[in-house]
Amino acid sequence: MYPRILQKFDNLLVKIVDRYTNFRWYKNPLTKKILASKEEYLKIWERAKEKKHKLIDDFEEKSGFKIDKNWYHQLALHTQVVVKKSDIVYVHGRLLYASLRSYIEKNKPKNINITETGTARGFSALCMAKALEDSKICGKIITFDVLPHNHKMYWNCIDDNEGKKTRKELLKPYSELSEKYIWFHQGNTKTELPKLQTDRIHFAFLDSVHDYYYLMSEFQNIKDKQQKGDIIFFDDYTPKLFPGVVKAIDEICEKFNYSKEVITISEQRAYVIAEKL
Ligand SMILES: C[S@@+](CC[C@H](N)C(=O)[O-])C[C@H]1O[C@@H](n2cnc3c(N)ncnc32)[C@H](O)[C@@H]1O
Known part of the structure; x- marks a missing residue:
C-alpha cells in the first residue's frame, strides 16, 4: 500500500507540474483588465445583431x-461579443447548428460523438449541444482548449x-x-x-490553432474515426488571412476523400463543411 504521505506528495507534485506546464493559461491570457463597460459591449452586440447574412439564411433554408x-444572440452576448479591431461575426453558430441537425436527420445515429478543438468561451460547443437537444438525441461533445475551465479570469466579454x-x-x-452534453477538456490538442x-467521431469542428501543421496534426487524430457521410466543419477558410488553413483543408479534402462546401461571407470569414465520401 502506497503510504499516505507519499500519496500527498505525489498529488502535490502532479499539480505543480501541471501548473508549471500550463502556467501562462492561468495568468489572464485573454486580457489583464476589463476592456469595455457593459453599455459598450451591448452596443457591439446590437451592431452584430443588425447584420444580415443572406448566405447563412439560404443555408438554413436548404x-x-x-x-x-x-437563444443564439443571448449566448453570443456572453461568449462572442468582444472588443477587437475586426467586426464581430458569429454566424458559424448558425451553420454548426443547421449542419449538425441535418447530419442527424440524414444519418439517424443512435447516439453521436462530436469533437471540437478550440472551446474558447464555449459558444460553438453550446450551439452544437442545442442541436443535440432539439434533435432529441443522445451524444457527447468533447471540446479541447488550453484555457482552464475552473479558473477565474477575464474573458474580454460583458x-x-x-x-x-x-x-x-x-x-x-x-x-x-452543458452538463448533459459537453465535456470540457483542458490541454494542447x-x-x-x-x-x-473512441472508434467514431461523427462530427468534428476544428477551430484551435489556425495554421497548416496544427490543423493537419488534429486531422490525423480524427481521420480514422470517420465513416462515409461524417463531417468536419472548418472555420477561417480565408486565403489572405490564413493561407495555411486553406492549404490544409484543400489537402485533407483531396487526399482523404472529403467533399468541400465552402461558405464565404467576406474576405475575413469563410467556412468549410467537409463530408467524408
Ligand atoms: C478561435 S478560438 C475558438 C472559438 C470557438 N470555437 C467558438 O466558436 O467560440 C481558438 C481557441 O483555441 C484555443 N487554442 C489555441 N491553441 C490551442 C491548442 N494548441 N490546443 C487547444 N486549444 C488551443 C485558444 O485558447 C482559443 O480559445
Whole structure:
C-alpha cells in the first residue's frame, strides 16, 4: 500500500507540474483588465445583431434547420461579443447548428460523438449541444482548449464587469445543456487529442490553432474515426488571412476523400463543411 504521505506528495507534485506546464493559461491570457463597460459591449452586440447574412439564411433554408435566434444572440452576448479591431461575426453558430441537425436527420445515429478543438468561451460547443437537444438525441461533445475551465479570469466579454469568472460560471445559465452534453477538456490538442479513445467521431469542428501543421496534426487524430457521410466543419477558410488553413483543408479534402462546401461571407470569414465520401 502506497503510504499516505507519499500519496500527498505525489498529488502535490502532479499539480505543480501541471501548473508549471500550463502556467501562462492561468495568468489572464485573454486580457489583464476589463476592456469595455457593459453599455459598450451591448452596443457591439446590437451592431452584430443588425447584420444580415443572406448566405447563412439560404443555408438554413436548404437544410431545413434554424437555431432559435433569441437563444443564439443571448449566448453570443456572453461568449462572442468582444472588443477587437475586426467586426464581430458569429454566424458559424448558425451553420454548426443547421449542419449538425441535418447530419442527424440524414444519418439517424443512435447516439453521436462530436469533437471540437478550440472551446474558447464555449459558444460553438453550446450551439452544437442545442442541436443535440432539439434533435432529441443522445451524444457527447468533447471540446479541447488550453484555457482552464475552473479558473477565474477575464474573458474580454460583458461578464468581466461582474468580476473574474471561471468558464463554468460564465456558462452557468446554460449549465443544464452543458452538463448533459459537453465535456470540457483542458490541454494542447497536440498531446491531448491522441489520448482520446473512441472508434467514431461523427462530427468534428476544428477551430484551435489556425495554421497548416496544427490543423493537419488534429486531422490525423480524427481521420480514422470517420465513416462515409461524417463531417468536419472548418472555420477561417480565408486565403489572405490564413493561407495555411486553406492549404490544409484543400489537402485533407483531396487526399482523404472529403467533399468541400465552402461558405464565404467576406474576405475575413469563410467556412468549410467537409463530408467524408
Ligand atoms: C478561435 S478560438 C475558438 C472559438 C470557438 N470555437 C467558438 O466558436 O467560440 C481558438 C481557441 O483555441 C484555443 N487554442 C489555441 N491553441 C490551442 C491548442 N494548441 N490546443 C487547444 N486549444 C488551443 C485558444 O485558447 C482559443 O480559445
